[in-house]
Amino acid sequence: EAGVTQFPSHSVIEKGQTVTLRCDPISGHDNLYWYRRVMGKEIKFLLHFVKESKQDESGMPNNRFLAERTGGTYSTLKVQPAELEDSGVYFCASSQDYVSGNTIYFGEGSWLTVV
Amino acid sequence: GNSVTQMEGPVTLSEEAFLTINCTYTATGYPSLFWYVQYPGEGLQLLLKATKADDKGSNKGFEATYRKETTSFHLEKGSVQVSDSAVYFCALRPGGSNYKLTFGKGTLLTVNP
Numbered sequence: 001e002a003g004v005t006q007f008p009s010h011s012v013i014e015k016g017q018t019v020t021l022r023c024d025p026i027s028g029h030d031n032l033y034w035y036r037r038v039m040g041k042e043i044k045f046l047l048h049f050v051k052e053s054k055q056d057e058s059g060m061p062n063n064r065f066l067a068e069r070t071g072g073t074y075s076t077l078k079v080q081p082a083e084l085e086d087s088g089v090y091f092c093a094s095s096q097d098y099v100s101g102n103t104i105y106f107g108e109g110s111w112l113t114v115v
Numbered sequence: 116g117n118s119v120t121q122m123e124g125p126v127t128l129s130e131e132a133f134l135t136i137n138c139t140y141t142a143t144g145y146p147s148l149f150w151y152v153q154y155p156g157e158g159l160q161l162l163l164k165a166t167k168a169d170d171k172g173s174n175k176g177f178e179a180t181y182r183k184e185t186t187s188f189h190l191e192k193g194s195v196q197v198s199d200s201a202v203y204f205c206a207l208r209p210g211g212s213n214y215k216l217t218f219g220k221g222t223l224l225t226v227n228p
Contacts, residue, residue: 004158042218043159043218045216045217048215059215103161104216105161107158
């Protein structure tokens with residue numbers, strides 16, 4: 001069974017440009033999450049989809065970030081325009097449901113560097 | 116709010132040494148507790164978990180016990196290997212239907228031969 005896959009694995013862009021990160025969750029997982037870790041800080045929650053609906057986007061830092069999950073399958077996270085402080089690793093994760101003890105499976109992350 | 120505090124390291128050990136990485140948490144109710152590991156060049160992997168007080172999670176020789184009285188979930192391994200070199204993250208997930216994981220800052224472990 002394929003795990004959570006993310007693309008691209010690494011991206012270097014200039015300040016002001018746009019980047020779109022893609023995540024394919026584990027097949028059959030209705031719940032999809034985005035997290036990010038900026039340099040030296042904690043991994044922080046960004047948002048949560050249940051199927052195609054945004055359940056919680058309270059962690060999105062500002063309106064330069066837009067997440068979508070059309071059709072309830074893969075998701076994209078767009079940063080436009082990118083700023084230097086957006087550099088970090090963006091993790092996507094998925095789970096079958098959101099019962100507390102159930103496992104959330106993470107992808108390998110998309111490393112974003114804004115120069 | 117919820118928070119996780121773990122020793123920040125970096126931690127450097129020789130092969131076969133004993134490992135402890137401390138983790139304490141603040142949360143309301145009865146959270147589930149997790150240790151995730153990130154090996155070099157790889158994503159986050161669940162290492163072990165415990166869903167209620169006094170539960171012990173274990174995997175790959177690592178253990179952690181959910182101690183509600185001390186709000187701790189310390190990670191231990193009796194004899195580390197070079198292949199254990201990685202970043203370790205302690206995390207909690209609140210009880211009920213709350214889905215958000217709250218992570219600690221991560222501890223970099225380097226094991227030398």
